[in-house]
Amino acid sequence: MSGSSIGTLFRVTTFGESHGKAVGAIVDGCPAGIEVSEADIQTQLTRRRPGQSDVSTPRNEADQVIILSGTESGKTLGTPIGLLVNNRDQRPGDYTEMSQVPRPSHADFTYQMKYGTRASSGGGRSSARETIGRVAAGAIAEKILQEWYGTEIVAWVSSAGEHDAPDLRNTGLTREQVDGNIMRCPDAASAEAMIESVVSARDAGDSMGGIVTCECRGVPAGLGEPVFEKLEAKLAQAMMSIPATKGFEIGSGFAGVRMKGSEHNDPFVQKGDHLGTVTNHSGGIQGGISNGESIVFQIAFKPPATISQAQSTATFEGEDTVLEAKGRHDPCVVNRAIPIVETMAALVLMDMALRQKVRET
Numbered sequence: 001m002s003g004s005s006i007g008t009l010f011r012v013t014t015f016g017e018s019h020g021k022a023v024g025a026i027v028d029g030c031p032a033g034i035e036v037s038e039a040d041i042q043t044q045l046t047r048r049r050p051g052q053s054d055v056s057t058p059r060n061e062a063d064q065v066i067i068l069s070g071t072e073s074g075k076t077l078g079t080p081i082g083l084l085v086n087n088r089d090q091r092p093g094d095y096t097e098m099s100q101v102p103r104p105s106h107a108d109f110t111y112q113m114k115y116g117t118r119a120s121s122g123g124g125r126s127s128a129r130e131t132i133g134r135v136a137a138g139a140i141a142e143k144i145l146q147e148w149y150g151t152e153i154v155a156w157v158s159s160a161g162e163h164d165a166p167d168l169r170n171t172g173l174t175r176e177q178v179d180g181n182i183m184r185c186p187d188a189a190s191a192e193a194m195i196e197s198v199v200s201a202r203d204a205g206d207s208m209g210g211i212v213t214c215e216c217r218g219v220p221a222g223l224g225e226p227v228f229e230k231l232e233a234k235l236a237q238a239m240m241s242i243p244a245t246k247g248f249e250i251g252s253g254f255a256g257v258r259m260k261g262s263e264h265n266d267p268f269v270q271k272g273d274h275l276g277t278v279t280n281h282s283g284g285i286q287g288g289i290s291n292g293e294s295i296v297f298q299i300a301f302k303p304p305a306t307i308s309q310a311q312s313t314a315t316f317e318g319e320d321t322v323l324e325a326k327g328r329h330d331p332c333v334v335n336r337a338i339p340i341v342e343t344m345a346a347l348v349l350m351d352m353a354l355r356q357k358v359r360e361t
């Protein structure tokens with residue numbers, strides 16, 4: 001009802017505001033007997049945390065997760081898992097001059113219109129700090145998918161501003177390769193150009209958008225619930241729920257419209273012990289159901305809204321004003337979005353895996 005939960009059987013609810021005491025999640029429906037430690041969850045949270053490099057916000061948060069409930073002796077009990085991350089480096093004072101001026105293209109105006117009030121600092125729940133709860137919950141989902149099916153989910157930055165990396169889909173990229181540079185673009189020359197652009201946008205008090213590509217390998221055939229809960233529809237919803245997303249495409253996506261059916265079809269072929277496809281323009285999903293090929297999708301992220309450059313806008317009262325936003329902000333969000341995309345994909349796949357198991361029993 002309030003929009004803070006996702007999933008049917010593997011159900012995750014996040015809580016917490018950007019400059020409040022803490023953020024986190026409740027994971028309900030996690031199977032019992034799964035080994036889960038804080039260290040398992042921490043890896044993805046550490047990849048998401050701010051203050052890591054020149055191309056991210058300098059807000060310094062360790063983002064150490066605490067498992068409050070739902071496990072004993074390192075194993076899940078089948079009861080709700082409470083995950084908590086304390087906020088430490090809050091600076092609500094950074095937002096005083098913005099209390100009268102809704103930031104253009106941020107969520108200040110719409111939250112105010114909806115609730116008649118809003119968190120006074122840093123966007124409250126519209127802030128990317130909310131994603132900590134999802135990442136922590138999704139890290140558990142990733143671990144289970146890996147154990148059950150050997151599923152590997154790897155996302156990387158494929159574009160930033162006007163710089164496009166070569167197509168690296170289907171090349172077996174690893175997270176280690178993705179983390180090889182601060183931009184999380186595994187093509188070194190492209191990464192260098194991207195970093196230069198992000199740093200100069202930041203120095204000019206501006207921001208930049210980009211594209212994240214994600215590949216989910218080792219997803220069994222049969223996940224997804226047609227008709228209204230098609231797997232690509234659930235993935236699109238999950239990805240478009242990440243702050244600053246502006247586009248989602250699966251497989252060939254928008255480029256597919258330029259192909260003929262004869263080029264676009266993915267012919268079947270026997271691959272070892274199962275039937276696979278020669279090409280993967282479908283992006284691993286047909287009829288809303290996974291076909292056993294890699295699930296491949298891309299997400300467009302806008303240039304973040306909070307920029308320190310002077311911008312003509314209006315106050316809540318409708319008076320013309322000029323806003324020079326303070327605070328510590330990301331000049332480009334794609335590199336930090338990588339673990340968010342991966343763990344959101346895991347949440348969707350985990351929920352669908354449990355739903356398929358119910359059908360099979």
Ligand SMILES: Cc1cc2nc3c(=O)[nH]c(=O)nc-3n(C[C@H](O)[C@H](O)[C@H](O)COP(=O)(O)O)c2cc1C
Binds near residue numbers: 107128243328329333
């Ligand atoms: C990892 C990440 C970091 C972000 N950092 C910022 C930021 O520093 N400043 C900002 O204005 N927006 C940032 N955003 C985006 C805003 O949270 C988002 O644009 C805002 O809530 C409005 O929502 P919408 O863009 O989805 O409409 C970030 C998003 C992500 C995914």
